[in-house]
Amino acid sequence: MGKYYLNYLDELESEAIFILREVWAQFENPVILFSGGKDSILVTHLAKKAFYPSKIPFPLLHVDTGHNFPETIDFRDRLVKELGVELLVGSVQESIDQGRVAEERGKNATRNALQITTLLDAIETHRIDCAIGGGRRDEEKARAKERFFSHRDDFGQWDPKNQRPELWNLLNGKHFEGEHFRAFPISNWTEMDVWNYILKENIQIPSLYYAHERQVVWRQESWIPVSDFLKLEEGEEVHTKKIRFRTLGDITITGGIESDADTLEKIALEVSAMKQTERGNRSDDKRSETAMEDRKRQGYF
Amino acid sequence: MINVVKRLWKIEKDKDIFRSKTMKLDTNQLLRFTTAGSVDDGKSTLIGRLLYDSKSIFEDQMAAVEITSKRKGHEGVDLALFTDGLRDEREQGITIDVAYRYFTTPRRKFIIADTPGHIQYTRNMVTGASTANAALILIDARHGVIEQTKRHAFIASLLQIPHIIVCINKMDLVDYSEQVYDNIVAQFEEFSSKLYVKDIQFLPISALHGDNVVNRSDKMDWYKGAPLLYTLETMHISSDINKIDARFPVQTVLRPQRDEFLDYRGYAGRVASGIFRPGDEVTILPSGFTSKIKSIDTIDGSLEEAFAPMSVSLSLQDDIDVSRGDMIVKKNNQPKPVQEFDAMLCWLNNDTARPRAKYTIMHTSNEQKAMIKNTVYKIDINTYARDEDDQTLNMNDIARVTIRTTRPLMLDEYRDNRITGSFVLIDDATHETVAAGMIV
Ligand SMILES: Nc1nc2c(ncn2[C@@H]2O[C@H](COP(=O)(O)OP(=O)(O)O)[C@@H](O)[C@H]2O)c(=O)[nH]1
Numbered sequence: 001m002g003k004y005y006l007n008y009l010d011e012l013e014s015e016a017i018f019i020l021r022e023v024w025a026q027f028e029n030p031v032i033l034f035s036g037g038k039d040s041i042l043v044t045h046l047a048k049k050a051f052y053p054s055k056i057p058f059p060l061l062h063v064d065t066g067h068n069f070p071e072t073i074d075f076r077d078r079l080v081k082e083l084g085v086e087l088l089v090g091s092v093q094e095s096i097d098q099g100r101v102a103e104e105r106g107k108n109a110t111r112n113a114l115q116i117t118t119l120l121d122a123i124e125t126h127r128i129d130c131a132i133g134g135g136r137r138d139e140e141k142a143r144a145k146e147r148f149f150s151h152r153d154d155f156g157q158w159d160p161k162n163q164r165p166e167l168w169n170l171l172n173g174k175h176f177e178g179e180h181f182r183a184f185p186i187s188n189w190t191e192m193d194v195w196n197y198i199l200k201e202n203i204q205i206p207s208l209y210y211a212h213e214r215q216v217v218w219r220q221e222s223w224i225p226v227s228d229f230l231k232l233e234e235g236e237e238v239h240t241k242k243i244r245f246r247t248l249g250d251i252t253i254t255g256g257i258e259s260d261a262d263t264l265e266k267i268a269l270e271v272s273a274m275k276q277t278e279r280g281n282r283s284d285d286k287r288s289e290t291a292m293e294d295r296k297r298q299g300y301f
Numbered sequence: 302m303i304n305v306v307k308r309l310w311k312i313e314k315d316k317d318i319f320r321s322k323t324m325k326l327d328t329n330q331l332l333r334f335t336t337a338g339s340v341d342d343g344k345s346t347l348i349g350r351l352l353y354d355s356k357s358i359f360e361d362q363m364a365a366v367e368i369t370s371k372r373k374g375h376e377g378v379d380l381a382l383f384t385d386g387l388r389d390e391r392e393q394g395i396t397i398d399v400a401y402r403y404f405t406t407p408r409r410k411f412i413i414a415d416t417p418g419h420i421q422y423t424r425n426m427v428t429g430a431s432t433a434n435a436a437l438i439l440i441d442a443r444h445g446v447i448e449q450t451k452r453h454a455f456i457a458s459l460l461q462i463p464h465i466i467v468c469i470n471k472m473d474l475v476d477y478s479e480q481v482y483d484n485i486v487a488q489f490e491e492f493s494s495k496l497y498v499k500d501i502q503f504l505p506i507s508a509l510h511g512d513n514v515v516n517r518s519d520k521m522d523w524y525k526g527a528p529l530l531y532t533l534e535t536m537h538i539s540s541d542i543n544k545i546d547a548r549f550p551v552q553t554v555l556r557p558q559r560d561e562f563l564d565y566r567g568y569a570g571r572v573a574s575g576i577f578r579p580g581d582e583v584t585i586l587p588s589g590f591t592s593k594i595k596s597i598d599t600i601d602g603s604l605e606e607a608f609a610p611m612s613v614s615l616s617l618q619d620d621i622d623v624s625r626g627d628m629i630v631k632k633n634n635q636p637k638p639v640q641e642f643d644a645m646l647c648w649l650n651n652d653t654a655r656p657r658a659k660y661t662i663m664h665t666s667n668e669q670k671a672m673i674k675n676t677v678y679k680i681d682i683n684t685y686a687r688d689e690d691d692q693t694l695n696m697n698d699i700a701r702v703t704i705r706t707t708r709p710l711m712l713d714e715y716r717d718n719r720i721t722g723s724f725v726l727i728d729d730a731t732h733e734t735v736a737a738g739m740i741v
Contacts (some may be wrong), residue, residue: 003539004544004576005330005542006331006611009612015612017612018610021552021612022552025666027552049599049600051556052598052599053561053565053598053600054557055559137401137403138403144400145399145401160398166734167428168432168719168720168723169571170663170723170734172734174727174732176732193407256472276359276361277359301687
């Protein structure tokens with residue numbers, strides 16, 4: 001007779017698989033929102049487990065800001081090929097070219113908020129009724145009260161005050177034409193859980209997460225990578241540093257941390273000793289206390 | 302306060318920085334708990350204290366809270382601010398919904414479902430309680446048991462939370478008096494004898510000063526029990542899951558169109574209760590067909606056994622028709638198929654229940670149409686008095702009702718099985734989840 005309980009990582013895995021299977025059973029046309037970051041890679045990995053020996057039965061959707069790390073795109077294309085799944089791409093550049101959105105101006109301009117329009121357009125074009133995201137409740141206070149199945153109205157908006165209660169493991173994905181859902185299978189995972197699981201499962205992640213030498217400038221309290229999109233400001237100097245990224249977003253706003261962690265073990269250990277939250281290095285979240293909530297209400301990831 | 306934080310971190314750095322984060326992966330369990338208390342009993346402070354003393358607060362979170370504390374004119378750091386949620390709440394200064402918090406110790410991972418204690422929010426407490434292993438009920442030591450306390454205890458027992466910890470808080474304001482504590486315990490025991498609760502413990506604490514939260518208090522020698530965190534870390538929870546009645550609700554069917562698996566047909570689902578093994582004789586409900594389990598599969602290989610809450614795929618020896626909504630059970634232990642049954646119902650929606658109107662009932666992976674045939678009685682959750690005349694069901698009402706469905710459901714009593722004994726009702730006009738039910 002063995003022990004009849006799961007350890008916490010196995011329980012989180014089982015919960016995520018359950019949610020992914022519910023998505024597949026309850027929706028006509030779901031997709032995984034794939035950013036190339038560790039959380040969406042994890043969700044994809046869990047989807048592979050949930051439907052094995054079938055292939056993942058839905059496409060990946062990448063909302064491409066055009067400001068990517070080249071490593072992320074390489075990684076994405078390899079993964080899609082290996083899994084044999086379809087890749088859908090929504091292009092922010094196209095949204096700009098079509099006049100759907102206007103590029104932000106000013107010193108800290110980013111394409112972060114512009115993704116909302118491109119995402120919602122892609123959801124409409126492809127008639128997506130459920131977009132599966134890698135959002136975690138420990139990331140940010142607006143995310144802390146997301147449901148596993150989170151309703152979006154026909155404008156793609158979230159109403160945090162008027163959410164459906166979610167009891168036991170009963171997930172209600174019913175919706176009207178034009179509305180859609182976001183599903184968050186790894187809601188209950190923390191950053192540390194994600195790394196411990198990546199380590200345990202030996203999941204492939206982009207090289208950007210491992211310590212590497214890179215040209216960077218010091219801006220807004222973190223090391224911003226030099227790229228075609230970076231305009232040096234007065235007084236800024238290019239340094240070569242051994243850094244790694246803790247989260248991945250646009251190359252223009254994702255700050256790295258100095259680190260020697262070049263294996264998964266070392267990364268997990270480093271994360272366990274972190275004293276700053278992971279989003280602390282993302283300037284999109286530094287704008288205001290409610291930056292995330294404001295974006296999420298409008299339809300952000 | 303600020304200095305204390307820096308010092309704590311410094312000590313941690315010098316000693317054993319990984320203390321609270323590295324865990325033994327193979328054995329550490331997950332424990333979910335809810336917190337209940339009326340406004341100002343110190344719920345937010347207690348959660349803040351748990352997070353803070355277990356070193357789960359990051360420096361940037363600390364910095365944000367320090368700034369807000371200063372702006373609000375607090376001395377030191379207001380621990381309650383760590384659990385601050387959305388903008389509306391910040392403006393109104395209250396918590397409006399269920400919010401989840403996480404922390405980890407070397408022994409366990411914890412998920413807190415933080416739910417508010419206002420009267421209008423019974424529904425949030427019910428939601429948070431539905432998946433909880435344990436409930437913390439807070440009582441202000443100065444006020445003792447009040448109406449809300451009875452309500453919180455009632456909901457915890459209704460939802461069959463296996464463990465209840467009654468935290469008698471603000472002991473610092475009653476001179477850490479054993480007498481005060483004993484009186485409150487006696488008050489609580491008096492009314493709770495009417496409730497069905499498996500395990501109740503009492504703890505004298507001060508959330509503000511940290512007495513008996515993470516660290517043992519040096520001001521209450523008369524209290525011999527363990528502090529709160531240790532209690533949560535060591536409480537025995539694996540026996541709370543039903544291991545007798547094997548139930549496997551089918552979520553979806555896996556039919557890979559790949560060469561190596563051409564004939565494979567797997568029934569994907571999560572074990573609700575009991576234990577399944579290859580070779581077990583099983584019955585498929587509602588069809589009643591029988592077969593044997595051929596294999597229990599996962600991507601990491603086939604398993605010798607599967608138990609709750611594992612997500613697996615079952616394959617059967619015979620080619621029979623099984624689909625979503627069906628339940629695979631052991632042949633010699635079956636739930637009863639019923640079309641009419643009684644349940645305790647908590648109404649969750651602003652729209653009042655429409656008697657004899659049709660709703661969609663969601664029970665495990667099965668959906669049918671259902672109607673509320675009648676209300677047997679409504680229960681006043683403050684006094685536990687039953688009202689057999691009032692038939693209306695409004696938001697936050699709890700009642701025993703009779704439900705009729707268009708087809709039979711495979712039910713267990715909620716007391717025996719929290720998964721196969723629970724359901725929700727969905728309003729087809731709005732698609733909202735309007736009620737939560739527990740089969741009696
Ligand atoms: N003296 C004392 N005050 C406390 C204690 N716990 C909480 N408080 C105070 O009680 C007030 C309400 O606490 P809060 O955590 O916001 O209560 P909530 O409404 O239950 O979340 C705050 O001013 C706290 O500082 C305690 O153990 N002792």
